[in-house]
Amino acid sequence: MTDSIRFRLNGRPVTLDADGTRTLLWVLRTDLELTGTKYGCGMGLCGACTVLLDGRAVRSCQTDLAAVGGHEVTTIEGLAQGGRLHALQQAFHDHGGYQCGYCTPGMILGAQSLLSEHPRPSRQQIIDGMEGHLCRCAAHQRIVAAIEAVAGNGGGHD
Amino acid sequence: MIDLARMPRRDFLKALGGGILVLVQLPSLHATDLWEEQRGYPTDINAYLHIAEDGRVTLFSGKIEMGQGVMTSLAQMGAEELGVSLDAMTVVMGDTDSCPPDAGTWGSLTTRMFGPAVRTAAAQARLILTDLAAQRLGVPRAQLSVENGVVFVTARPQRRVTYGELARGQRITHTVDEQAVLRTAREFSVMGRSPKRLDGPEKVTGAAKYAADIRRPGMLYARVVRPPAHGARLVSIDTSAAAAVTGVRVVSLEGLVAVLAPDPETAGRALGLVRAQYDVPAPAFDDEGVYDHLVQAAPDARIVEADGDVEAGRGQSARTFDLTYRHPYVAHSPIEPHAALAEWQGGRMTIWASTQNPFGVRAQVARELGLSAEAVRVVTPFVGGGFGGKSANQQTLEAARLAQAAGRPVQVAWTREEEFFFDTFDPAAVVHIVSGVDASGRLTTWDCQVYGAGERGSQLLYEVPNRRVRVYGGVGYGAPGAQGYHPFGVGPWRAPGANTNRFAAESQMDAMASAAGVDPLEFRLRNTRDPRLLRVLRAAADTFGWQPAVAPRGGGRGRGVACGTDAGAYVAHMAEVTVDAAGQVRVERVVCAQDMGLVVNPDGARMQIEGGVMMGLGYALAEELRFRGGDVLDRNFDTYHPPRFSWLPRIETVLVPNDDLAPQGGGEPAIICVGAVVANAVFDATGSRVLRLPLTPERVLAGIRRT
Numbered sequence: 001m002t003d004s005i006r007f008r009l010n011g012r013p014v015t016l017d018a019d020g021t022r023t024l025l026w027v028l029r030t031d032l033e034l035t036g037t038k039y040g041c042g043m044g045l046c047g048a049c050t051v052l053l054d055g056r057a058v059r060s061c062q063t064d065l066a067a068v069g070g071h072e073v074t075t076i077e078g079l080a081q082g083g084r085l086h087a088l089q090q091a092f093h094d095h096g097g098y099q100c101g102y103c104t105p106g107m108i109l110g111a112q113s114l115l116s117e118h119p120r121p122s123r124q125q126i127i128d129g130m131e132g133h134l135c136r137c138a139a140h141q142r143i144v145a146a147i148e149a150v151a152g153n154g155g156g157h158d
Numbered sequence: 159m160i161d162l163a164r165m166p167r168r169d170f171l172k173a174l175g176g177g178i179l180v181l182v183q184l185p186s187l188h189a190t191d192l193w194e195e196q197r198g199y200p201t202d203i204n205a206y207l208h209i210a211e212d213g214r215v216t217l218f219s220g221k222i223e224m225g226q227g228v229m230t231s232l233a234q235m236g237a238e239e240l241g242v243s244l245d246a247m248t249v250v251m252g253d254t255d256s257c258p259p260d261a262g263t264w265g266s267l268t269t270r271m272f273g274p275a276v277r278t279a280a281a282q283a284r285l286i287l288t289d290l291a292a293q294r295l296g297v298p299r300a301q302l303s304v305e306n307g308v309v310f311v312t313a314r315p316q317r318r319v320t321y322g323e324l325a326r327g328q329r330i331t332h333t334v335d336e337q338a339v340l341r342t343a344r345e346f347s348v349m350g351r352s353p354k355r356l357d358g359p360e361k362v363t364g365a366a367k368y369a370a371d372i373r374r375p376g377m378l379y380a381r382v383v384r385p386p387a388h389g390a391r392l393v394s395i396d397t398s399a400a401a402a403v404t405g406v407r408v409v410s411l412e413g414l415v416a417v418l419a420p421d422p423e424t425a426g427r428a429l430g431l432v433r434a435q436y437d438v439p440a441p442a443f444d445d446e447g448v449y450d451h452l453v454q455a456a457p458d459a460r461i462v463e464a465d466g467d468v469e470a471g472r473g474q475s476a477r478t479f480d481l482t483y484r485h486p487y488v489a490h491s492p493i494e495p496h497a498a499l500a501e502w503q504g505g506r507m508t509i510w511a512s513t514q515n516p517f518g519v520r521a522q523v524a525r526e527l528g529l530s531a532e533a534v535r536v537v538t539p540f541v542g543g544g545f546g547g548k549s550a551n552q553q554t555l556e557a558a559r560l561a562q563a564a565g566r567p568v569q570v571a572w573t574r575e576e577e578f579f580f581d582t583f584d585p586a587a588v589v590h591i592v593s594g595v596d597a598s599g600r601l602t603t604w605d606c607q608v609y610g611a612g613e614r615g616s617q618l619l620y621e622v623p624n625r626r627v628r629v630y631g632g633v634g635y636g637a638p639g640a641q642g643y644h645p646f647g648v649g650p651w652r653a654p655g656a657n658t659n660r661f662a663a664e665s666q667m668d669a670m671a672s673a674a675g676v677d678p679l680e681f682r683l684r685n686t687r688d689p690r691l692l693r694v695l696r697a698a699a700d701t702f703g704w705q706p707a708v709a710p711r712g713g714g715r716g717r718g719v720a721c722g723t724d725a726g727a728y729v730a731h732m733a734e735v736t737v738d739a740a741g742q743v744r745v746e747r748v749v750c751a752q753d754m755g756l757v758v759n760p761d762g763a764r765m766q767i768e769g770g771v772m773m774g775l776g777y778a779l780a781e782e783l784r785f786r787g788g789d790v791l792d793r794n795f796d797t798y799h800p801p802r803f804s805w806l807p808r809i810e811t812v813l814v815p816n817d818d819l820a821p822q823g824g825g826e827p828a829i830i831c832v833g834a835v836v837a838n839a840v841f842d843a844t845g846s847r848v849l850r851l852p853l854t855p856e857r858v859l860a861g862i863r864r865t
Contacts, residue, residue, distance in 0.1 A: 036364020102542030
């Protein structure tokens, strides 16, 4: 069954003639060749496939294409503006908040969602907000430092 | 000398165009790696370095970048010796057509063994360029200096010529067969510093490509029909419903049945329509019974260390200790599952693969498909974590066979369930140690038997007059399978075997210290004269603020110490934990002091230490693969739990200076003591010693109830 699905992707309008029950992750990676969004577990347990839906983090492996109709989707490719890294991208780079880099797009978008909800998060809020993201290289300490740096002044207090 | 005309990579050399190419041929720089010998790798060339006519420098390395930061540290080494800035460097890695053969990226060998080749190539290139400059400028070499890719007359810096100008019009291929004189730490301007990683911009923007991100025209996505358990035998299969799905092709090969589709979802749907029946062998043992099996089915022992008489040593002991330690199967679970894209065109197979071993993949695919090695090219994009698990590459062979059969490029990207099922796990293991101390708290005897883990990390760091270490089988002992030693594949897992062996040895030390009424740090210091071990222990103690006390102190809060040596480095860990009434352990703080010789990139080294410590908390506290026979019960992160953000302790790293020693390993050492240091801290907090990893709340609680 083919539907015509319109949404905004990284600031641009997109119309896809596709089955609305398809999974956003695979549509992004295959049809749209936006491979920055990664497959990690297929069950919404690792966070590697995280994208922003109207600014809030969702697991694209658990999101139907139909669900994004009429909404704004942001992938890691859409975060940098005008050739300049987003503050979180810069901070992850500056603080070494990555090693293999595979979980990094999902981490950064998860952090962006967290910061839009809590602009000055406490350390505990950062931990709680990022809990659903796995990093097997275990760069956690520097990821927290990068998020705190963007939040300003080392974050708020508990 | 190398006969360039016979080199299979002559096309690559031609493609480089003009400039200066330095090849390093130093047999002494090759790791004497058993696997390398077994696989018959060519060992002629260690490294290529090319200086192009525009002054750009390209380093070609058969190593791969999987997060350990070697793309940056190798570039630093090249830039330092060559006398160029880091941003003049490009690093090409893991492409078998353009990079020198390499035995694999593992064993913390890149910096130790490949680094010297890079430095030698770069130092030689600098000499060649300086000689050219001496001719061009008409002054002796001794009067020239090099800075940022410019050679100038030291006394008159305006008389200068750039590397690019010198390389122009040249077609020099120079082979080096003796190690050049390298710069010393005092002279460094690029090494010993912490520039931002070269792979950072791509990784934070999503531009970095991994194997599953490669797209080729007409490519198909495969899903392979899998057995329910290892050892299961296919009895019947009906693929007709799958083949009827629009766009789907079924490919049936010997031992490999797959559905191919233009997108991964259609392939997944078609796979669900395949009806397959299997004979599943009765399970021989499970994750509880495996430990008895490992001891009963063990092969003969190899004695890897022996001195004195361990029996006589028992007689000289004031107290003896007889303890048995257990370590479960642990998954690698990199966040990137194994993936490969294979393209068969014009009699040539090209494979983009997530692998730690591109040349091994080339050899394996060539052998299995009956091709020459030159007919196979393996390209390694960024690898999304390996930890040893991507030294096994079943997925590349699957993709290659399917691509050849289909005549179209085929991607095989494992699901998380396949990744767990086909992982080559860190082997379950048993370590039995009988040891003794005399009345003054000095070791008298040490008799250690290792089943399943191999010998790495079992070496005695302490002075013991009577000692014996017996190892029954290495990490990969025995063919896997229902009748095998292990029910499924096992293999190297970050510092293979050392996590198990250090857990056992350092727990044993702690048990003895407690019984002898000696502070655990003091007990270690008293029993070793190894200066590097003493230094890392004291450095850790300084940063941690260690106050002498005899364990256990109880009260639900404890601290522990553990130490070891791995990949040429020495490490000492100290940890602080709390244990709640439910037996839940929380690691609050870890200090790791490491002596890794000369440090190429201090921040990169610290990242590896922090990662090792945090990753180690997984096997220390929670990671344990459950299985029944060949049936792997944990297949995703709902039941298998790597460390998450809420586990994060404060991690402090201390790089103990040792600039007179060449750079040593950095990727593995910091993980080897994490199980031990946590177990020792839990003992201090509770008075209960848990002898089986991981330290789950149930085991910790059961221990507390026994005390």
